[in-house]
Amino acid sequence: MTSFGRPRHHFRVTDSTNERARELALAGAPGGTVATADKQTSGRGRRGRGWAAPSGKALLYSAIVRPLGREHGLLPLAVPLAVCEAVESLAPLECQVKWPNDVWISEHKVAGVLLEAHPPDWAVIGIGLNLAIEADEFPLDLRWPATSVGGAVSAAAALAAVNQRLGSWVDAAPRRVLEEFAERDALRGREIRWEGAGSAVPSGAGRAEGIDDKGNLLVATEDGQYLSLGGGEVQLALRAAG
Ligand code: BTN
Secondary structure, eight states: OOOOSSSEEEEEEESOHHHHHHHHHHTTOOTTOEEEEEEESSOBOGGGOBOOOOTTSEEEEEEEEOSOOGGGTTHHHHHHHHHHHHHHHHSSOOOEEETTTEEEETTEEEEEEEEEEETTTEEEEEEEEESSOOGGGSOTTOSSOBOOOOTTOOHHHHHHHHHHHHHHHTTOOHHHHHHHHHHHBSSTTOEEEEEOOSSSOOSEEEEEEEEOTTSOEEEEETTSOEEEEOTTTOEEEEOOOO
16 A cells, blocks of 8 residues: 655645656655645646646645556546545535546535556646635636635645545555445436547537446437547536426
């Protein structure tokens, strides 16, 4: 089991903790090494987007996993499960995961995960966890409504909780990851739209039917087809009811 948080490199301001962790990994830092920051000037999000948070109001966290083996095939699903447990240990909240790896509280995004892998050597797990960002401090162009843990939870407490829960999920057996993901799957049974899939059906709509054993999203389309969508490639939206 990997233990996370030692060593830890903290930056008051940096461009991106994922970038710091990547440099540390290239320089040979061991698995479990963590980089954190009070503020990022070029925080990175998924699909080439940015990630912004006011100074000191979010946990900005990147950790090195190494070596990267076959057992880490479901890492993109395991990490948000760890974040869910960490948040629930900090405050009386219930978290779900919006596939592949957004953490939601009541359909509001509280954390995002950006994995940058360099197989078979290492991966950087980047986590942005909103702790005390007020509603009017979030960027206006967010794709999903956002929220914070709240309750005056400190960055130090959040760091300790994330370190601990990552340790129990990063090397978890695939069966355990899939079972827990099914319990926390925010999309299951929901009508969704997607675009940007590299498959035969690059865009479309249907009902989310859970996750297959490779971590792909299963979708039942209106014309009776079953498709599986890969996490790196699709952009999702919930379809309005009615
Ligand atoms: C997403 O798009 O939802 C993923 C956001 C991940 C943001 C975190 S903040 C800490 C780490 N450093 C980065 O530059 N990105 C990740």
